[in-house]
């Protein structure tokens with residue numbers, strides 16, 4: 311059975327000036343959970359992260375190898391297409407730049423794939439340049455399974471559906487392939503400042 315759970319959204323606040331994209335409200339202390347399906351529980355012993363598709367050679371990190379990579383601590387605002395935003399969220403993980411370091415590819419697009427079958431497509435350019443991470447820590451603690459633990463993608467400059475929870479890898483391709491929500495009518499890119507919520511926006 312497929313379902314979408316909607317967490318407590320808190321009181322609707324306007325937020326500090328300039329921080330909220332159009333049509334968004336500040337959820338403040340709340341952190342809603344939005345999952346199209348049950349929460350997978352993948353033990354880190356059988357977790358890996360892979361980069362494959364149109365690359366010179368596939369890459370794979372076990373949990374231990376992933377944890378040993380250089381780490382960053384982004385503090386970012388996140389924006390869900392259902393109109394809640396959360397400001398100054400604190401994460402820790404590995405920059406996608408670090409994961410793509412040394413990967414030779416002519417691909418312009420990536421599809422992130424997750425345990426449970428979720429996918430989302432992101433132009434490779436949106437994953438580069440210090441704007442995307444694979445994070446395993448939220449607010450100083452291991453990322454809770456409901457929020458995508460052991461690890462999720464974090465692409466905060468796009469709507470939050472692009473930040474695939476339970477992420478296991480990226481498939482790189484010269485051709486853009488829509489992911490789960492993109493197939494169901496969500497915008498292909500999802501820039502919150504341009505209100506790219508649905509196809510045609």
Ligand SMILES: Nc1nc2c(c(=O)[nH]1)N[C@H]1C(S)=C(S)[C@@H](COP(=O)(O)O)O[C@H]1N2
Nearest residue numbers: 342343344345346390428457470471474475
């Ligand atoms: N694997 C997976 N990732 C996902 C989703 C999902 O259903 N499955 N939902 C997306 C959507 S629509 C949003 S708004 C955020 C919600 O993240 P949260 O539950 O941590 O708030 O995760 C995104 N990543």
Ligand SMILES: [Mo]
Nearest residue numbers: 344390391471
């Ligand atoms: Mo969402």
